[in-house]
Amino acid sequence: MKKVGKMGWKLGALLLAAVLCLGGCGAPANETDSGTEEITLKFFGWKMGAEEGNIMDIIADFEAAHEGVTVEYEAIPTSNGYDDVITSRLAAKDTADVFMGNATxxxxxxxxxxxxxxxxxPWVERVNDTLIENLNQDGKMYSMPLENSGIGLFSNTNMLQELNIAIPETWGEFLDACETIKQAGKTPIVMGDKSGWSALRIYFQDIGNMAVEDPNLGYDVAEGKKKPSEALISPIEKYATxxxxxxxxxxxxxxxQWNDQALTEFVGGNYGFFFGGTWLVNQMQEVNPNFQYQLSPLPVNEEGKPYAYLMTGTSLFVNKDSKYKDLAKEFLNFWAQPEYLNAYTKSQSAFTSMVGGESYEHENLKIFADAFKEGRVCTFPRGLEFAxxxxxxxxxxMQMILMGQGTxxxxxxxxxxxxxxxxxxxx
Amino acid sequence: MERQISMNPKRDLRKRRLNFENFYAYLIMALPLLIVYLIFFFIPSISSFFISFTNYNGISLDFDMVGLKNYQTMLQDQVFRASFTNTFVFTIVVSLLQNLLSLLTALGLNARIRMRGAIRTMIFAPVLINAVVTAYIWTYIFDTNGLINTLLRAVGLGGLAQTWLGNPDYALGCVIVAHVWRFIGYSALIYLANLQSISSDVLEAAEIDGAVGWKRFRYVVFPLLAPATTINIITSIAGTFKVFDIIFAMTEGGPGNATETIATYIVRNMNENLYGYAAAISIALFFIILVINVFVYGFLKKRETQV
Incomplete structure (x- = not known):
């Protein structure tokens, strides 16, 4: 018994020593030569590689403008479970001072x-109205939107010109254009629906349009006041058509997959239309530099001009438990300066989130960009995030409708x- | 010096105190694994059980206890029922097909054939390939312009070409083929080890008694392969009930709910912030696997002892 007891003490002491050693690894607060406290602002996000854009430049300039401040940027791609990591860290109160998140x-x-x-x-008053409407929670803003991505209809302009078809602006014109292409022996639309992405574009666009007319649509559905089988069935009918x-x-x-085989098929030139987003422009250019195309709003509207569907992409949040909340907010203010935010927006092939901001400009996005500039935009209905x-x-x-096994x-x-x-x- | 053998080792063990020689040294050796098991399996399992009675959304720790609501919803959930049926079909077909084909493979590899070593390596190789890579290989094979359709068109059977993974009637079958291909080598290796442990005396005696060919396999070899059958059936049932990676990479559970399994449905619910519900389905899956394995294991063990 005595022998075991001795061993137990030894093991306990060893464990304690290990804990103390590991504890010692934590970096103490330092001071710079001028006596300013050295602070490390932790920034957690998902942008890396080509997607990183000018983030590192923003960080470098921020550090240069704030003596003793180091911004530590850690990135995990969304495909590697960013959401899981951030939620676990938030729950464990062990996350960054500033973090990227999805506005939804x-x-x-x-x-x-x-x-x-x-x-x-200060940047809040510059956020564009649609985003303010979509992002506010009881009139308050909790995130800084960095970009708007657009999703719409890519048209093969070579094919449309050959067949004397104008880029469609209404559902009727779209069906007519498809019919003309079909009569010419071609397939009008190429979709990639292994994960249902292409089919869902019709759904999102149509319910986005509906929400422009009826801003309470999302809340009414989510609260059970309106049945999806009645209020949200129109896009399913359109897809079935x-x-x-x-x-x-x-x-x-x-x-x-919509962004792989379907995109390659479209850029190959044998199809008239493809549903996709603004961020695909560079990819299309790489696959076939000679391909002629134009992105316009997806015309699921019966009349009038179509709405450009916008997706609020990346937003920045400040952690409520941050020790350096003021500095974190200052980092957002710094980023929001036009010279940095405009460069960032362009690096993401996106549209600006701020009034007066500059968007990515590309001749193939012109029709879509015009709708954005006119404020002819729609988004996923507020309230429906719940459902x-x-x-x-x-x-x-829609997959089952396609296979003839559903209605x-x-x-x-x-x-x-x-x-x-x-x-x-x-x- | 002659060592004294105790007449009652059980009583001796009770009398002995636990000390460094007979217990703690071994405990220390097992400790790292026990800690890993505790942190990564035991605690999460217990917390999953707890979470299954809450409306935890994966983000806020301010959740409520909801009693059996998640379990009640699960019983009425059509997609869960579809995923359960798919998982059950997947498990039965994979377990039978994998064992049948691996048994045939093992019998072939046990014979004295040329390049036996190289063939064994080749057959075992797919086990070493990551599930996602396997999925990509087979996605290409089943692609609209993939290997199968190309071959069908080449031999004038273009009419049979399909969107294999996009057709609800074929998608599950395609995933089963890919999964079985991956694990044939693994099961075959276990059968092979068992085959090689069968004494040649037994086989010779059977031959003298007139048991040759099919009879020898049916009445002598197959019953003696009972231990390998038990291991293969149990591991394939447990593995296939939890199947996720290969299905997600090949079909994402579609088209419709054609290849949705319990595991893919759990992840789908987690992505919708329904962690409490996902935990309830996980617990249900745990008990389903437990009950089936207890039943099957009991049956196979009884068969082993009869042999």
Missing amino acids: QTELYLEAGYIEDLSDQ LVEKGYTNGEAALGM DNLNQPAYKG VEDTGKDMDEQLQKSITLKK
Whole structure:
């Protein structure tokens, strides 16, 4: 017994020593030569490689302008579970002072008490109106939107010119254009729906359009006041029309990823249309530098001009538990200066998030950019983030419609069930 | 010096105190693994069980206890039912196909054939390939312009060409083929080890008694392969019930719900911030695997002892 006891003490002492050694590894607060406290501002994000843009320049200039401040940027790509890492770190109170996030997560972050109110920051008055409408939570701003990405209709302008077709602006014109292409022996639209992405563009665009007319649509659906099978069924019907008329690449779409095989097929020049986003411009250019195309808003509207669908991309949040909240806010202010934010926006092939800001300009984005400048824009309906898992039955239903194994009604029914599940589980 | 052998080792062990020689040294050796097991398996498992009774959204720690609501919802959830059916079909077909093909492979490799070593390495190689890489290989094979359709067109059977992974009627079958291909070598190796442990005396005796060819396999070899069958069936059931990676990389659970499995559905719910619900499905999956494995293991062990 005595022997064991001795061993236990030894083991305990060893463990304690190890803990003390590891504890000693923590860096003490330092001071610079001029006596200023040395601060490390931690910044966690997902932009890396080509996507990093001018982030490192912004950091370098910020450090130069703030003596004793070092900004430590750590990036994990979204494909490697950024969301999981950030939520775990936030929960463990062990996250960065500033972090990138998706604006749609704002409500959840706010409920959990993880983010700082940024409403009094000088850049807020420059944020464009659509974003203010979409990002505010009870009139307060909790994130700085860095960019707007656009999603719309890519047209093969060579093919359209050959067939004397104008870039469509309404659903009727779009169907006519598809019919003309089909009559010419070509397939009008190439879609990549292995994950339902292409089909969902019609869904997002149409419900985005609806929300312009009815801003409460998202809330009404999410609260169960309106059934998805009635309020959100129009895009499913539109998709079914395209399939029924043979305007898509049919079941081949289910074997393709939208940003891989489908994009390559489109750039190959054999299809008239493709649904995609502004960030694909460089990729298209690389795959086929001679390909002629134009991005315009996806015309699911029955009349008038189509709306450019915008997605608020990356936003910056300040951690409520940060020791250096003021400095973190200062970092955002620094970034928001036109010279930095404009350069960043352009590096992301995106549209500006600020009034008077500069967007990425490209001759192939002109029609879409014009709609953006006119303020003819729509976004994912506010309130519907709560039930954003309706996307799942929507695209799965569309996949089954494509294979002839499902109907618009089946999809609506599945969406109703999903909403009920969502309401039951989230409340 | 002659060593004294105790007549009652159990009583001796009870009398002995635990000391560094007989217990703590071994405990220290096992400690790193125990700690890893505790941190990465035991604690998460217990917390999953707890989370399954909450509405935890994966972000806020301010969640409520919701009792059995997640479990009740699961029973009414059509997608869960579809994913359960798919998982069950996947498990049954993979377990049977994988064991049948690997048994045939092992029998072939046990024979005295030329380049046996090289063939064994080749057959075992797919196990070493990452599931995602396997998925890419087979996605290419099943692609609209992939190997299978190209071959079909080349031999004048272009009418049979399909969007294999995009067709709800074929998608699950395609994933099964890829999964079985990956694990044939693994199961075959276990069967082969068991085959080589069968005494030649037994086989010769059987031959003298007139058991040759199919009869020898049916009545002598196959029953003696019972230990390998038990291991292969149990590991394939546990592995296939949890299958995620290869399915997600090949079909993402689609088209529709055609290849949605319980594991892919768990991840889908986590992505929707329904962590409490996802945890409830995980717990259900744990008990499903446990019950089935207990039943199957009991059956296979009984078979082993009968042999």
